[in-house]
Amino acid sequence: MMNPILRRLLLSSAMFMVISASLKAGEVELVEKPDDSVNNSNYVSNRDPLKETPLIKLPIGSIEPEGWLKRKLELQAEGFHGHLMDISRFLKKEENSWLSPEGKGKRGWEEVPYWLKGYLNLAYVLDDEQMIDEAMVWIEGALNSQKEDGWFGPDKKRSGVATKLSGRDDLWPNAIMLFCLQDYYDVSGDERVIELMTNYFKYLAKVPEDKYLLGYWPKMRGGDILYSIYWLYNRTGEKWLLDLAEKNHRRTARWDEDVVNWHNVNIAQAFGEGATYWLQSHENSDLMSAYSNWQKVRDIYGQMPGGMFASDENCRKGHDDPRQCVETCGMVEEMLSDETLMAITGDTVWADRCEDVAFNSLPAALTAEMDGIRYLTAVNHVKSDDQEHNPGIQNGGPMLHMNPHRHRCCQHNFGHGWPYFAQHLWYASADNGISAVFYTDSKVTAKVGKAGEEFVIKQTTKYPFDGKVYFEIASGKPTEFPVYLRIPGWCSSPEVMVNSEEYAFSNQDDGGFVKISRKWQKGDTFQINMPMKITVKKWTENHDSVSVNRGPITFSLKIKENKFRSGGTDKWPAYEIHPASDWNYALELADSPEESFELVERVWPSDQMPWTHEGAPIMLKAKGRKIPQWQLDRFELCQELQDSPVKTDQPVEDIKLIPMGAARLRISAFPTAGHGENAAQWQPPKIPELLPYSASASFENDTLEAMYDQVHPESSGDQSVHRFTWWDHRGTKEWVQYDFDKPKAVSKTSVYWFDDTGRGRCRVPQSWKLLYKDCGKWKPVKTRQKFGTELDKWNTVSFEEVKTESLRLVVQLKPEFSGGILEWKVD
Template sequence: MLPMHRAISTAAVCLALGAHAGAQTDQTISVRHLQEPGTDMRNSHYVSNRPPLEPSRLIKLPIGSIRPQGWLAHQLRLQADGFHGHLMEISPFLDTQGNAWLDPKGRGERGWEEVPYWLKGYLNCAYVLNDEQMIAEAHRWIEGALNSQQDDGWFGPDEGRTGLATKLRGRDDLWPNMIMLYCLMDYHDVTRDERVITLMQRYFRYLEKLPEDKFLVGYWPKIRAGDQLAAIHWLFNRTGEDWLLPLAEKTHRHTARWDEGLIDWHNVNIAQAFREPTQWWVQSHDDAHRRGAERNWTQIRQMYGQVPGGMFGADENCRPGYDDPHQAVETCGLVEEMLSDEILLGLTGDMVWADRCEDVAFNMLPAAFTADMGALRYLTAPNQPVSDAENHSPGIQNGGPMFLMSPHRHRCCQHNAGHGWPYYAQHLWYATPDNGLAAVLYSASTVTARVGKDTEVTIEQQTRYPFGDTVRFNVRLAAPAKFPLYFRIPAWCDDPGVRINGQVVKENAQPGQLLRVERQWADDDRVELTLPMQVRVRTWEANHGSVSVDRGPLTYALDIGENYRRYEDAGAQNKELTDAQVAELNRTWPAYEILPAGAWNFGLLPEEPIRVEERGAVAEGSPWTPDASPIVLWAKARKIPQWKVDQHGLVGALQDSPAFTEEPVETVRLIPMGAARIRISAFPVAGSDSSATTWTEPKQTFRKQFNVSASHTHETDTATAAADSIVPEHSGDRVISRHTFWPNKGTLEWVQASFDKPRRVRSVSVYWFDDAGDGFCRVPASWTLSYREGDTWHRVATTDEFGVYKDQFNTVTFEPVYSDALRLEVQLQDEFSAGVLEWKVE
């Protein structure tokens, strides 16, 4: 059940505080603790929700108001200097030659999501860093979008636009424009360029006129239309034009029914779209819609997120039975979750979204990149003791090198992951309805904003957070001014402390609340917030009684030791590069496998004391490395010999705790989860008495019927899947591994079974892959079967039909042959590819 959204303490606590030297000698102070800011006022300095929308609980400050310092500023600089800041040199999708996003008529290539995905992060990183060179490059692409508007209001790539993961074409696909609207809104926030307002007004008039059957058609637009809803409300709050609200209702009505629950299992869709009901609550005022985001967030974690790190297992999609901590989530999913939390924090004022945002930002996001942000991986898991280029499907859903740290692949994440840290930096502070400021995500920074009756204040925040427990604020004012400051009390903090100019402020703020302090502030006033961090062991009862170790907002992982091995991966997405270009990209932008340097199969002894080692100040560089972490923990543990890598190359699934072991007790080093790119963070409990469970070693291999090869296999699939003895549930089964000929369409292909020695065969059964509804694979147009005799292939003799039916084995019986190889010759349908899920030979 959600907490009530009301003030807990309605009576102000009035104190008289002696001021520091140079300030007034007496101050009256009002202190309250709240669940959320009140809404009886509307901020008079910054744009917030206007009636009839729900009042904004927290208001995002203009970009540039907040300047990060310390490790966060360094992280943003690493991003700018890393692969994302140089993606124009790496990604073929950002080639300016013939790029549809730069063409005034929207003609050309590469007109789908990749450009706006990249620009969203690149633009905001440039703004937060105030990097003039980056800003100029970003504005070139913004100008392309602004100059592309057509007479009827459409903007961006036009007829012929398509993408790798969609079957929509041209204007039917509204999804890429939703992303570009974010870029344009952020650009307007900085420049106040009225062309953005005009473009959005004309574009939304275009959408207003679209017939119902042409509005938000297709998978991605319908699933993610909460982003369009946000843009409509953004424009309404700036223009007050009433016609926008029916368009917002039309958008919600055509959006996938997230207001009814989880209606899709794709990890990025969930992280991005679970919030849509609460976005709609702003207009509907229906409390059930307000609760919708919380319900969706809770449901997915109950089913697939009983793990540390704040996310859930969906290594493309959530799959029944795949809920172990070795299941992973996309880097896209991480940054979209953070943005959703930041948006919901503003809409609801509920501090739970700040806690959840920090959980992902600190414990998952740093580890999705190399420490220098020169590469990223597609998938990151709470338990991941290897990060290599191997195919781990179907243990994880996607085939291919999903764990490889590479700047050259992982297309969607490669472009989209850049908005995580810039947006985080922009949401450290919010304005409040009563013309105050709220510090909600703690990090060294300065904020400059209008407060009170129209006074400019600058507040410097000094802290080692999330490694240290003290946050100091120094107020800078030209003249004294009265206004409120709010401070978030994290959900994990039981005993916060506040001092103003050295004097204790007593107010019984509870975890998860806001502390509101209103007074006449003067130049050089100082606030010290103490958030004591205790080491706690969290038990995941629903995941075999495994445990994780927390200190404050950080979860800690086993320091396994990391061995980096360079991997040549340039050209993975760009097949037009010359050998010389590939060699140069491999030299300047290397990819890496990360292999374990030590044992990882430890069970914790959580009843034993855990020692905290404080290693000094946060270094100038990134603290998200095993050696640079300012805090490490030392715990007692014992190895569990049966806990090994499984047949898919993943850490074996957890079994019930306590796990029986007779191995000696060892002291192990735990480091912040975000600093561990290979890690164990969900531990079994080690036990040695009769109540402990003796674990079973995971299977090391699947039963392969024969060797399989094919004329072509997509890089994320495997031909071996056709002979792994795993029977699919249906032709669209995405839980198991598969073979496909993708992206080949309409071609003649083959799949071959090779036996160790000749055998007598008389029938084959083939189960075709078909992802109708959201993909381009279909059962083939036709197929035949041949057997090898010497160096010659012969067709089998049969009167049976060569079936092309979905959701079943297609069996052909023929006159027996004696051969060492069989070959399926497969004619693909025009405009479609095909694949094989399973092939039986008898």
């Protein structure tokens, strides 16, 4: 059977030609994508031999967002991101190595360029002179730091998180700063950027291949450097840059072959590297790797709404429920990848995927006022507190806390999400036209037509809550050029009006564009209407749960939110959000599920804040039944879903659903209520008996409970199960102990050791023994068997039966290594 992705690419063009044959002679037609057989003469686009892209990002300042998006950007500037230099220790100017011409000092890793990437673009989009001045301090710092050999930025003292790299071996932070410099050049035309990047890439070209892109972060995210190499090549035409691009691709993790890493931000940021390289290689397999990578991740871990996937740091086998989270960093990197792939391919599926994240996930990752952020957000997320939820989620620490002072990477990096989205509302097309891709109130000033005539087009809409979008040519001399209007994949019957002429299309379910080709002039109007229907999607691979959608919006149960201060400072407090109403509902669906809901349209919020309970302009009335057994589990997380339909004897209640992005607490992947033989009984969460384990040391992100949770690992390096470790004690003598509630006869023990060779510093112990307590003294058990330290198996020891109140397992850790246990059984 043909791959559905390939089938889409091969057949969509033919489908469009058949549909467009019945339309007026070429003025309004359906097309798969803008014509990429020509080269845009008004904007910098790809030079030979790079493939021309159907769409081209417009220069910063071309697009002025209005309405809710502008308010979102203003809130970001007023919130903690706009003042992060007063909050974050990494942005302190004193001794900051990003401001040192010699690259000396402190705080020289990713945090400064992460923050600047968003802050600079936010300043430009809002045209805020004070913010621009602050950003320029850091831009000048980078420009003034270049050495004679081409290196720039922090030098020998650079060191980061989760990496052994130091100094110049770590190319990752510079890769981010290159984006900042490109954006600055886009506005200023400052040739110092071209000079710096040319000299820096000459430096990289001289780095021996076996020394290039060393280490975890640079290797995973080398695609960002590839993008910058092509950016510079398109402005200088220096052929040696193509050789560097090939070396960069060879040394980058092979995302063109498979999903090579399961860290959520790496996936979101790098899954499309092959498609970027396709511009040079022209190999279809490179292009297709972006599609197959995206699909593979969603097939395994993304069987849920919201556009993302279950990866609360890393994807973990068996942890694919909608209660698992994803990083805020992952959301904004997914959006940028989708925006970039939209330009490279012209395939509107990438815009659909970007909107899914932008409208349904990102707004809820921060407080509505954007004065707090949480590291992790889930599709089914019923409590946002300052507690640790490990190992229910992978990391320890208060990852669900809305706190502007924590969550280091997301705290600095989330900021580019909305500014970059605003810059991609419109694109230039390869055939000197203009394309509206993401619909929201805005104004675009763009050069169009063969002569590059400047046109201003205003867009007015309540999208994504309403499907009507209006456009007006505000200025421009009569000029022929095409206008492209994106058709979302959920829209089957778009309607278009050009001045007073109407065009309607049916059976259109594969995205694409409406292309309007004519001589445009000031005063012309056009509009697109995309009827929005309520739909119910069944997630057959996730317990037959369902999600409810209308257009690009997915809905969540409206859970009353008790938001209160929890830490922080008076100026920048942190918040917890607890549920103040029941959340454990199954949907009661009619035979035709879509008929189970009533749309309620509300007055548009005067404060332009639709991503709140109060401001949401649409709502659904629905019916639901409580599932009393569905509760928080032992990790204080929403219990994982079970098979639907669910048997419940609770009465039918009226419930309300609001847009998922407006719900900081939400149930968006619902079980359904049922009756009879096909309905399953919901099992309450298993709360294990609190066994009296203790240890000489225990890493805060691990748990003693792992040793008796009865979840058996597949190997000693199994990252999908919970673990106990003595980290960061290394080479020492350590112990774990089990105290029985009363003396017990025991004669056998089994241990499954943890060992993360290749990933970390835990190994099986050098040796171990078992002691039992007798009259207050520890004595060794008597056995002729070996105390095994074998990998990937149970190490079982039988011994002479003893009756004791306590057992202690004592290990001698290997020199320079720590160790741990995945499971410990006593019989």
